[in-house]
Amino acid sequence: MKTYFESRFTINRDRNLCINCTSCTRQCTFGVHYYDEKGELKSRDENCVGCQRCVAYCPTGAITIKGNLPEAASNWTREVIRDITAQAENGAVILTGSGTDKPYPIYWDRFLLNASQVTNPSLDPLREPMELDTYLGKKPDRIELSPEGRLITKLAPQVKLKTPIIFSAMSFGAVSLPVQESLARAATQLGTLWNCGEGGLHPGLYQYHENTTVQVASGRFGVSPGYLKKAQVIEIKIGQGAKPGIGGHLPGEKVNAEIAATRMIPEGTDALSPAPHHDIYSIEDLAQLVSALKEATNYEKPISVKIAAVHNSAAIASGIARSGADIITIDGFRGGTGASPKTIRDNVGIPLEFALASVDGRLRQDGLRNKVSIVASGGIRGSADVAKAIALGADAVAIGTAALVALGCQLCQQCHTGRCPWGICTTDPALSRRIDPQKGASRLVNLINAWSIELKEMLGGMGINAVESLRGNRDELRGIELNEKELSILGIRMAGE
Amino acid sequence: MTEFKINASGLGYHSLNNLIKEYSARGPGNIKIENVFGQRYIGAGLESKVRIEISGTPGNDLGAFMSGPDITVYGNAQDGCGNTMDGGRIVIHGSAGDTVALAARGGQLFVRDGVGYRAGIHMKGDTTKSPALVIGGSAQDFLGEYLAGGVIVVLGLSHDGQRRHHGRFIGTGMHGGVIYISGGLEEHQIAGDAVASKAGEADLVTLEPLLTDFAGVFGYDKEELLSNHYLKLLPRYLRPYARLYAPGGHETAPDR
CATH class of the missing domain: 3.30.70.20 (Alpha-Beta Plaits)
Structure with missing residues (x-):
């Protein structure tokens, strides 16, 4: 033998x-x-x-x-070997782009949505009016009406979205100007919001101000009174799901003349966003920045506070709700980035699903849920994720990576190199021209419209005719492949229960 | 010029700011506010070119985000004075708290006496605007941290002529701008990110107009201020973190 x-x-x-x-x-x-x-x-x-x-x-x-060497079962994957080799060579932090590609569980896929059968009728969204309108902003504890039925209570500023899907913050510098213009145009056509991120607002995009969220981040790039006034929503960026707890460094080679003018810094210098805001070391300090922004803009705009989903998100969110902020944006650990140290992207933060459930639960428990709207972001892939996020407690979701995919992104994760062949994550004018803002906007509009129709179908199936009736309605969710602890944190029951 | 008077006694910051906004909307004017007692955010986001005179102690974030006003405080200012200031001027006839001129990108901030920690942190400028912070006394630790642009001058005038500064970690992470310190520093007070040299004739272009204004505002002798010896701190690297990062191992590392 x-x-x-x-x-x-x-x-x-x-x-x-x-x-x-x-x-x-x-x-x-x-x-x-x-x-x-x-x-x-x-x-x-x-x-x-x-x-x-x-x-x-x-x-x-x-x-x-x-x-191939046996890889999946091994501690020492080819990626690990490549990274160690590179670091032995250059002694540097390994950068990467987009969201984590590590095989963490995707909890959205372990939730199932409900549908009506017999005992309550499902609705046909093609025939019956379905409401997707969503208002972001602080809601009053109670309202007072005059004898004629007029509203006496003075409402905090509200932003109306025609669909509960907005675009995540992506700065000029991280993405190209035509990408921002695509987002801005699409948001305007859709009646929703885009977010200029922390790199200032290019004057060419001022015309979309009615659908613009501007960010005030630790670097305070491009922040001027005019900038604050060109916004529907002002967002204080504390953290980002792809890199919780760390700042951002836009390398000098990406800071060309236009980026420099928009960020209001000299050309070719590094644009450094420190890890913390140096005027925010506590919830009290956060409250101070919220109030300063409100004073500076006459209380006309909701103030959002964006945090990364981390271990104590619920307690932090409770503090944010007490700080006077109108919106909390929670960015889960699967959220994308233009550049992040890989080890941070892949190891820091928690899944959005858990953070969202615990934040919504905690705010309800503290009697603060009406004080803030919740925007959930970080890895939202389709209308089912949107529906599940809303059922779990979000008022709206924000999409970043999905929007870039609509513009051609194939997730090659080279965003940090600035050499995006699709013209998305680059500041090179020649590459940027590969995105046509008009066509880009039309693709984004198509995407959001399609998701909105699907969302209506799902709502109709549940016998619900307004998205606000789905908000925090965890009874419409059931879990599969989840243990008792997971179910309890998520506040949902097992399929069959 | 129209003159407005506000008695801030018993007024909350919101009511006070509403009055300021109302008066400043009426065109150029001089708004005198008496009995200020810790009200925050005075003049926040204001774009009008009004004069605001404050007697008392304004609270945190005085003049935050503002671009227009010329604010004078007869008293001390607290934390975050001139936070993310875009333009205009703030003059403090007294001392100021922490993070003075944080992330300011334009305008001038003159403090007669001392300031707290992290003064001038992350100030930045570009070809159109450049902020200036002039401190008559001295500053606590982390002066000019993350400095990305603009000018900080520390005169040390309250040190009985000795001009000794005790602040440490000066210029930590600075990658732009310039810091002038009258009277010198010990080596250990200067952060590794800053490089010290003696200021020379060429620096007068920057110093002279600032010190002329400062002397005029506080009644100092301009020539005397200019005749001081200044230590000049410049960033060691314009790109302090250029070598911190490497692309992932799956691609060629760029030349370094």
């Missing part, structure tokens, strides 16, 4: 490139490469261990090795 060991690797040698330098025969310690009796260079594939030494030392790049 013959014993057979399968070769794990196949050596390919490009004869056109090989110069018979004998390097491979000398580098291999397992006798893979050898000259046969006729003097011809051959290989014994069955001896190959995949160490890549011959590949690395082949001066002409003639050798390729096909086949």
